[in-house]
Amino acid sequence: MNIRGIIPALVVVGVIFAIWTAAVIPMNAHLTADQAQRDGLVMTPEAPRDRQDFTGLTLAIKNPAIIPLTYTLTRPRLPSPHQVAIEMYETIFTKAPTSRRSLVYHGWVTLSATLLGFVIGTTLGVLLAVGIVYNRTMDKSVMPWAITSQTIPILALAPMIIVMLGAIGIQGLLPKSIISAYLSFFPVVVGMVKGLRSPDGMQLDLLRTYSANANQGFWKLRLPASMPYLFASLKIGISAALVGAIVGELPTGARAGFGARMLVGDQYGQPMVTWAALFGAAITAALLVAILSWIERRTLTRMGMGATA
């Protein structure tokens, strides 16, 4: 990517961080005022109950002394960017990756479930798409079910899958992977069906003039023609798979993974832990998509479609 492409992206990130930084003051004003009063500072108004009548912003204006303090609370309502950065630095770089306090450890737990689920989902999606394109009955029957499957809230379904699989003795990686697969197969089905059907009548007629069989039509025309569509779907699929793995960790009291960290941070009043896990998940998703984009560019360039794709 060239510099001109990066600048707009940096501007957007900068604006988001500016809004975040500004929001820390009103969001934490009440907590900070309470703490400052306990530490001996004089607050206006003095009674904590009276302060509830003011918005965070008004309170901060009335007590400018607390403004810098809103950024250093140990248990803030909204952590400041630098607090999250410190938490991430400590849990990523200063802890052994095998430690339960390491974000790398938790990230790997989620990532391994994501990757297994992504592989299952993609395989299933491609097979279903081939079936839909080549079999009239599957064309009529599978697509409505695939669409219906995505209308069920995954948050409602995830605990059921985990509990039911647990009842028959399947625990650990696989139940989470199944939820990942459940979310990631759908974009692959949709993209591959479109891709396998992308050759036009003329290209199909050409193969007929060679008396090509269905097998040759698939391997020589339909499959290569579907590659750009497949990659577009894979990029959606892998982010969906990551979300699936995290959702799979949330309802079951999982002890490891990004989902577990988010829950722990929430339950034990450690917002920095939650936010670090959130950012960890976002960075992981971005890296996964970036890797797929790189493979996509290389593959399509090697296939001679780099100029158009």
Add this chain to the structure above:
Amino acid sequence: MNSTSVISAKNLNLTFETNDGPVHALKDVSLDIKKGEFVSFIGPSGCGKTTFLRCIAGLETPTSGDISVNGMTPDEARKARAYGYVFQAAGLYPWRTIGGNISLPLEIMGFSKAEQRERVNRVMDLVDLGGFEKRFPWQLSGGMQQRASIARALAFDADILLMDEPFGALDEIVRDHLNEQLLKLWARTEKTIAFVTHSIPEAVYLSTKIVVMSPRPGRITDVIDSPLPKDRPLDIRDSAEFIEISHRVRDGLRAGHVDD
């Protein structure tokens, strides 16, 4: 059937059932094409010229009538690799190199790797594309792409070349050039060519026989045997004979439009 006829159609009818009722795409079409002829089909849209070509190729099935190709049904002829088909667009696979595109039919028909290479080289020279084997289609101009698609149709040595407006999407200068090359190719390979076109000069310049067709129902209104010599420089188009044939084609096309 005449013994030298490679394509023979008798009282061919083809009706498409559409939502607006039946469309008579071909009505009582009878035509003999002899070995080594260059036959052009010319007429307005809907006159059935492409449909007739597709019937020869076995891509459409006539409703009634007889059609034979090399003495076989079109389906049998296709399986016997009797013809190569060139479409209006080059339709090269973007993920294959030019060489890879030309060897596509060879792969499907099961030629050995060595034979594929040998044939690809030979037909690429035939269409003056030598040296472009490793390029991808997007690196070639439209005219070169269409030449590659002709090479692809020639690669498996079919006797008949069916061409459906192959130069329709190209500009006039490129088209003139390709017409000239096509005539040379035809002289060298002695193939039988059936060529669909919209252009009167193209039809007259290329053909030994011009078939004029009319729409609603699609039918043949005139068959003109060209008196032009086989060796045709581009400037033959200024000769009196050429202009005379062009007039006759134009009159035939106009007559077909009377009922509009």
